[in-house]
Amino acid sequence: MSDLSATDLTRRQGTLDHVIYVLRANPVTLIAFCMFAFLILSALFGPALVPYDPLATNAGNSLQPPSWSHWFGTDQIGRDVFSRVIVATRLDLTISVAAVAISFVVGSILGCIAGYWGGWPDVILNRFLDTIMAFPLFVLAMGIVAALGNSIENIIYATAIINMPFYARLVRAEVNIRRDAGFVRAAKLAGSSDLRVLATQIFPNALPPMMVQVSLNLGWAILNAAGLSFIGLGVSPPTAEWGIMVAEGANFIVSGEWWLAVFPGLWLMFAVFTFNLLGDGLRDIVDPRKRT
């Protein structure tokens, strides 16, 4: 820390000031960041902190309503719903983050190629994306998981494939409008190769809108993954996961044991809501004109 130069310090101060200014102007975004931190913490430390083993059954203590010892009640074989809901955070976040990361990387590469060089790769990519988007996306994900096999990895791949068009189109547009910009020509005149110009000069400009897309997409990816496991794909029963917990709890809702399905559902909603708020907040920071 001691070897920071004066300019570094002022710049860091400036960035911090800007973030504080933005958060003060929009307290909802601040709340969204706090909710996000809570989710990350429960994903990281949840399994170590929960009061009960999420898989431990206790037949004598089944279907208990919420109480002080079991905050969210117990399920049909006596497992603690609170522990299961918290432990599930890690799996659900992992699936959606992995899926979004894959679509981010693949979408960026394809979008860069199509946007920068144009020509037949561009035509082929656009046709391909149009074809993916011609399917109802959740249904396509079902078809992909059915074709590749029923496992968590394939849930991730399926979610990545159906998210990829959004990234590829975004990057393609951002790269395309800048490929003849002044600073790109300057970089080329300075002797940089196409690949270098693309990676260091053009692509970074696409990052701010991409971050917004990532945040909005994460919520959608969680919904998608939970939906797939709700219909019995991917995650298999003893594992704690929100979608499958809601599916199991649904059998008990008509006899009044609401806590089995409601708490995992609420947590799922909370996670999606967090990412949506975060996305809206980030969009306000990145592009204030798009506020709706």
Added chain:
Amino acid sequence: MLAAAPRLRAVLMRLAQAVPVVAGVVVISFLLTRALPGDPAVYFAGVAADEASIEQTRVAMGLDKPLPVQFVHYVGDLLQGDLGQSLSSGRPVATDLANRLPASLELTLTALFLAVVIAVPLGVLAATRPGTWVDHLCRVLVTAGVSLPTFFTGILLIYIFYYLAGIAPSPLGRLDFIYLSPDHVTGFYLIDAALMGDWETWRGAAEQLVLPAATLALFTLAPIARMTRAAMLTALSSDFIRTARAAGLSGGTVLYRYAFRNALLPVVTTLGMVFSFALGANVLVEKVFAWPGIGSYAVEALVVSDYAAVQGFVLVMALLFVTLNLLIDLLYTVIDPRIGFDAQ
């Protein structure tokens, strides 16, 4: 002749645009049926198959031939309406899907209708009265709508209206067992019952339909309301509205003839995305409400690894989606006077 009828030409152009999309959809669904890990013949032969019957399936399905030849066969089968045989029901997949499609369409179309009827006026009201309770209601509904998992909303509605309030019928299928299903005319129970004049059955079918349709509508309403509000705000702040006001046109004329018709374009564009969401969410809602449509058919097929049925379902859903988008676009070509004249 085409040059003389620009609107007809626009319609034909739009129809032509659908062709490569349909072709792409067929290619992808072919790849999905052939992308099964390991040997597809083993899957299609069933769980209890031995070497000989696997080999027999392979030859019968043409899986021993090269991929392009298989593709030609696949397209040939599709053109004859053959989607393969379902392992679980023992009937052709196409027959199963055709039997169950009306149930799904009745649910989805009712929900979409409800969503549009509620969301568009709500978005218009929110845009014309920013900052009032309508605007806030719109914002709350929009935010909740995109965050609520459809299957969770459905379960909550069942708990509240069936278990707690006791006003909804039990969430099992399209019609309570005390009613006889109406004669098959269109397959839409509401229409069939009305055609028979059997209003008691009509009521029963409607009661069963309310909760699932509301669940689906709640989900699809959010993007429509959001887009309507944003598009109306943009339209209302543009110069031609100021001009229209300055020219002394009445508030209603300015709002509906000038602003609303211009705001419709982005709203219609979002409808495509909304259909995609609605058809996907339809699967989840059908599972929650034990609705005997093609979505729950696919879910049951998935559980028992009945791949022909699942792939048939994916293809039918994609074709349905393409058709819905096409219909909306064609409708728009007819409504919007600018389309077609631009092409001259």
